[in-house]
Every structure is written in structure tokens, then in C-alpha cells.
Amino acid sequence: MLLALSATALVAIALLSDLILPRIEEAYSRLRARRSRSPELMFDPGRERRAEQRARELLRSCVGDEEWSMYRDLGFIRVWGTMADGPELTGGAAYAYLIYPHRPIVAYLAQTHRLLNEYCVGFPDETRPFGSARLPDSDDVLAKWMALTGDEERLIETANMHLPGRQLDPVAVGRDLWRLARWERVRMRSQAGMPADAAG
């Protein structure tokens, strides 16, 4: 009985080997390829943290004190728009942009907080020195800030424009604008020597 079962198993294995062996070889070569690639592509959290630390120092040294504090406290920077007609024929109404790290730039009307557009733009480094084309967060913010304040029109033309809400939740952006207004009130009161909790 045992002999018969063993013989049957051997025959079955022999018949299935044509199907199984190529798959095993394929899986093995995939595993080898992954292992040979991993040393240069491996994500190193320590390296990324140090890069971000350097990027923050650079950002801090370039933008004004208000912008730096805004980024540190709120996680984004506001840049005032300077184009005469605005990015969307705003009729001369004051407008500004919110710069988030690795998220679209959002344009909005300063008075009403109406969101105008999202501008999707990146600064990919295709030399990929550590396997990634992505700048540290603060470098991405600085690149956007320099490009916006240095040549707003060119950056806006380069970016892919979308209606608000494509990537960033308009409610969340609205909340950020509310946080920004509150932050500015507290800051102004603090600079005037008044207690911060009176800001409301």
C-alpha cells in the first residue's frame, strides 16, 4: 500500500515538475534581483532625518522670520501673489498661495478665502542619488518658495493646474486658512506685548 502511494506520488511529481519548476526558478530569480537591488534603494530613516534637518536649516536661513515660524507652527507657508490679474483673472483682488511640502500649491483669494486652483508641481532630481528623486520636505517647500517669489508666472505656467479639491480637501485647506488667521492674530498680539490667549 505504502509502496503504491509512494510510486503514485513520484509519478505525480514528475508530471507536475514541468509546471512547477519554471515557477520556482522565476521566483528565485526575482528574489535574487530584489536582494541585489536593495542595498542602493534601501530607505534609511536616519539619512532622511539628517537631510530634512539640513533642509530645515537652509529654509530657515532663506525665508523671513514670519514664514519660518508659519512653517514650523502650521506646516505650510503663505506667499502673496503678485500678478496683476492673478492666476485666474481675479480682477486685481489680493490673492495668495499656500505651499505644502510635496502637495499641490493652492491659490486663494485673500479676502474671501475662496479657493482658486491647485497647482501640481514637483522638483524631481532624476539623478536619484539615493534611489529617490524626491527632495526632503523642507527643500521642496524652499524650491516652491524661491520659484514663486522669483518668477511666479513661470512656475504657474509650468505647473499642472487643477480645480480645488482634486488632491487637497477644500475643507482641510479652509481649516488651514482659519488656523493661519488665528496664528497671525496671536503673533500680532504677542509682538505688541499683549497676552496671546486674548486672540480668540
Next chain:
Amino acid sequence: MKPGHGEVLIAEGDVQLAEDEQRLIEEFGRQLDAGLWAAVPVHDERGKRDARMVLAFQDIPRDADRVIFFPRAAGGR
């Protein structure tokens, strides 16, 4: 600016010295040829800060203390 690294010092020198200036001009050209954008952080008399994009070495203010090179912008998704 470099992914995984942040700020990298590429070259430094005194533009008042001809030899240094020549070296800086060459490095500036190399970075632009590599497809990078260049900007100089500036501030006005009221202390307001912004950046000036520069396309040629002559456009860099003589008193600028640094030029920052960064990957050129590309439309994202």
C-alpha cells in the same frame, strides 16, 4: 539641494578674486547645463525676503552670499 542629503556645498570663493570668480562662473555654468535652476535669496530695505531666479552669472548680485541650485520644476499629478 539633493534627495537624501539636503544642502550640498558645490563651490565657494570670493568674486573679487579673478581666479575664484572664474571657477565660480564655470561651476555655475555646469549646474545650469545639468538642468538645474538657480536662485539667490535677497531681501529689501524693509527686511522682506524673496528670491531672484538667475539665468546668467552676471545676473547674480555682487554682494550675494550664495546661489542655491535646485531641480527644475515639472508639472506634477
